[in-house]
Amino acid sequence: MSEIKIYWIVIIFYMFIVIGIGLIASRRTRGISDFYLGGRNIGPFVTALSFIAAYFSSVVIIGGGGFGYKFGMSTLWVGAINVLLGCTLCWIFLGKRLRKYTQKFGTMTIPGFISERFKAPETRFFLAIVIFIFMIIYNVSVLKGMGHIFEVLMKIPYIYGILISGTIIILYVTIGGYVAVVWTSFIQALIMIVGLFLLTSKSLIAVGGLTAVNERLAAIDPGLLSTPGVWGYAGLISYCLIVSFGVWGMPQLVIRFYSIRNTAVLRIGTIVVTIGGCLALLPYLNGAISRILSPNLTNPDLAIPTLTKLVLSPLGAAIFLAAVIAAGMSTFSAVLIIVSSAIVRDFWQKGLKKQTSEKKLLRAGRVVSAVAGIISLLIAFKPPGLVLVLTAFSWAIIASATLWPILFAIYWRRTTRWGVTISMFAGSSVALIWMVIGKPFGIHGFIPGIIVGLILIIVVSLLTKPPSKEITRKIWED
Amino acid sequence: MGPFKTPWSTFFAWVVTAVSIIIAITWAFIDLQLSKRKANKRENKRE
Numbered sequence: 001m002s003e004i005k006i007y008w009i010v011i012i013f014y015m016f017i018v019i020g021i022g023l024i025a026s027r028r029t030r031g032i033s034d035f036y037l038g039g040r041n042i043g044p045f046v047t048a049l050s051f052i053a054a055y056f057s058s059v060v061i062i063g064g065g066g067f068g069y070k071f072g073m074s075t076l077w078v079g080a081i082n083v084l085l086g087c088t089l090c091w092i093f094l095g096k097r098l099r100k101y102t103q104k105f106g107t108m109t110i111p112g113f114i115s116e117r118f119k120a121p122e123t124r125f126f127l128a129i130v131i132f133i134f135m136i137i138y139n140v141s142v143l144k145g146m147g148h149i150f151e152v153l154m155k156i157p158y159i160y161g162i163l164i165s166g167t168i169i170i171l172y173v174t175i176g177g178y179v180a181v182v183w184t185s186f187i188q189a190l191i192m193i194v195g196l197f198l199l200t201s202k203s204l205i206a207v208g209g210l211t212a213v214n215e216r217l218a219a220i221d222p223g224l225l226s227t228p229g230v231w232g233y234a235g236l237i238s239y240c241l242i243v244s245f246g247v248w249g250m251p252q253l254v255i256r257f258y259s260i261r262n263t264a265v266l267r268i269g270t271i272v273v274t275i276g277g278c279l280a281l282l283p284y285l286n287g288a289i290s291r292i293l294s295p296n297l298t299n300p301d302l303a304i305p306t307l308t309k310l311v312l313s314p315l316g317a318a319i320f321l322a323a324v325i326a327a328g329m330s331t332f333s334a335v336l337i338i339v340s341s342a343i344v345r346d347f348w349q350k351g352l353k354k355q356t357s358e359k360k361l362l363r364a365g366r367v368v369s370a371v372a373g374i375i376s377l378l379i380a381f382k383p384p385g386l387v388l389v390l391t392a393f394s395w396a397i398i399a400s401a402t403l404w405p406i407l408f409a410i411y412w413r414r415t416t417r418w419g420v421t422i423s424m425f426a427g428s429s430v431a432l433i434w435m436v437i438g439k440p441f442g443i444h445g446f447i448p449g450i451i452v453g454l455i456l457i458i459v460v461s462l463l464t465k466p467p468s469k470e471i472t473r474k475i476w477e478d
Numbered sequence: 479m480g481p482f483k484t485p486w487s488t489f490f491a492w493v494v495t496a497v498s499i500i501i502a503i504t505w506a507f508i509d510l511q512l513s514k515r516k517a518n519k520r521e522n523k524r525e
Contacts, residue, residue: 073484076491084498092505210482218483227487264513267506274502278495 003314007154010318011325014191015168018184018329022172025180032361035177036108036341037259042182044265048272050185050330051256052279053192055086055247058145058328061196061283065304068287069297071231072217072224075288078240079281085244087277091257091270094248097410098257099266101475108258109338110251110402111346114424117409117475118467120417121351123424128346130401130428131251134394135335135342136376141394142335143380146328152305153321162380169329170373173336174366178259181333188326189276195323196282199304202311203289213285216292224291234442242446246395249403251342252334332376340369393435393445400449401428404457412461413472419461427453 029035042050067075098113107113111127114120143162150161172180207213214225223230247253260266283304290303293310297303304324308317344364348354356364401424408415431449439445480489 073488076488077494080491080494080498083495084501088498088502088505092502096509210484214483225488226485227491229488267509271499271502271506274498278499281491281495 001314003317004154006314007318007321010315010322011154014322014326015164017187018168018172021183021187022176022180025172025176025183028179029177029362031358032345032365033108034179035362035365036337036345037255038177038179038182040103040259041261042179042256042259043261044267044269045272046182046186047256047260047265048269049189049276050182050334051253051273052087052276053185053189053327053330054252054256054334055082055277055331056192056280056327057142057331058149058324059141059331060243060280061192061324061327062145062149062301062304064280064283065287065290065307066300066302068284068289069291069300069303070287072221072229072288072291073214073285074227074229074231074236075284076281077227077236078243079278079284081240081244082280083274083277085240086247086280088270088274090248090253091266091273094254094406094410095257095260095266095270096263098254098406099260099263101410102258104474109341109345110254110406111342112350114402114405114409114420115346115350117471118405118415118417118420119471120421123405123421124346124351126421126425127401128342128351130398131342132339132347132372134398135252135339136372136379138394138398139332139335139339139372139376140380140383142328142332143376144383146325146332147380148301149305149321149324149328152302153308153317159381162377165325165329166332166373166377166380169333169336170370170377173333173373174370177365177369178337181330181337182256182259184333185330188330191319191326192323193276193279195320195326196279196286198316199286199308199312199320200282202316203286203293203307206311207289207292213289213292217288220291220295224288238444238447242396242399242444245450246399246403246446249399249401249406250395251398251402252331252338254402254406255334255338332373336369336373339372340365343368343372393431396431396435396444396446396449397428400431400446400453401425403427403450404453408457408461410475413476414461414466415457416461416464416467418464419457419459422460423453423457426456 033039102113105116107116111124115124143166146165147158147162150156151158217224228236286307287303290307294306308320312320405420405424427449430452431445434445434448480486
């Protein structure tokens with residue numbers, strides 16, 4: 001059987017599984033709370049592994065491999081900080097309190113929680129618009145990644161690649177809502193773990209073990225082995241912060257804490273997410289191994305696809321291809337649900353105060369998910385230059401707007417409405433302007449964005465009238 | 479040089495990953511004990 005045929009069989013089998021999950025999940029989706037939060041009844045394993053699948057997209061697997069190829073073993077630090085800051089500490093510091101307080105306020109979304117917590121309706125509108133625009137742009141980058149993987153590994157045109165993956169995702173998200181997203185993400189995380197471990201073990205065998213990897217990398221360039229090596233501290237630290245601390249403000253990830261069954265199961269979830277998150281190190285390690293086996297690649301992003309073809313059998317490569325596509329699909333689907341909730345729940349129902357039946361809301365949720373997916377698909381067909389520039393920092397803008405409001409909402413009772421409003425507006429604007437003017441001093445826009453946001457949330461809160469006792473009592477009393 | 483001929487500065491990335499797992503398990507254990515203590519206190523108060 002030809003290599004391409006094996007790829008197709010594995011991919012079609014995998015697509016049937018995710019659509020099947022969507023159909024089963026649609027039976028459990030009766031109202032808007034089910035569609036956006038799965039009725040707040042998701043277990044620890046599904047929550048933790050779906051968090052990992054949404055966190056590490058195909059961009060991380062392919063792009064991370066590219067970083068490993070270019071900068072060597074120091075990139076392992078990115079994976080390590082992803083595990084410590086992006087998984088373990090994120091779950092410890094945000095999980096329990098967000099689960100508890102969002103239930104107290106009866107909110108389903110990030111804009112909803114911040115708006116209700118601070119009695120600040122303007123934040124709901126602002127965040128809904130930021131999420132709509134920049135999440136769709138982020139989704140374009142995820143789709144693009146998947147399209148290129150189909151192109152390189154399966155030899156099918158880019159357009160067909162994004163059409164196949166995009167259509168399947170829109171289908172299962174629209175019919176199954178959040179339950180379909182978390183369950184498909186759970187399966188996708190398992191496929192990612194199997195795929196990445198398979199590739200890593202075969203690559204290590206091909207090179208002759210970890211000691212041989214280090215010896216051969218040092219022979220190419222000693223800078224590929226040490227930290228920060230050829231990357232330098234500025235690049236390494238700022239990148240680690242963006243992709244690890246930025247997670248604390250990403251709605252498609254933080255929403256997992258809203259939907260987990262109760263605070264007790266968060267304990268198991270924290271252990272599972274930490275152990276599962278260790279897969280974050282593998283793309284970087286494989287990228288470095290690829291540098292040894294194929295030292296003359298012109299594009300570092302080809303490091304992982306090339307390594308796959310070199311060390312895996314056709315069936316193994318097909319499983320790994322499914323893992324990469326799974327990583328992209330899980331991220332794309334998680335973002336679709338968030339965009340839909342921002343428009344239907346925050347902008348339309350709560351923001352414009354539209355009274356409507358549960359049935360109509362559910363229908364609106366499904367329609368908006370589909371429309372958001374189709375918009376992303378249309379843009380991804382031929383992304384304009386501006387969109388390509390924006391994809392690089394959509395994550396930073398969203399995180400600059402939401403990170404401090406979320407943290408301060410659950411940890412500092414003196415935080416005020418205007419402290420939060422001004423901080424989120426200024427933080428995201430600074431991040432955007434910083435990137436548009438070409439990243440002065442080589443610093444990513446996320447860093448000035450969060451520094452300005454942090455200063456403003458503290459200073460403005462201290463200068464404005466403290467929040468009413470009614471608000472602080474509601475959140476801080478058991 | 480650390481194990482597998484890895485420079486210590488890079489090897490510590492593996493150590494940080496292992497420490498994360500230890501932190502997660504320790505936090506889960508402490509949180510469980512604190513919850514139990516809280517529940518006991520509430521029970522005693524009711525009695």
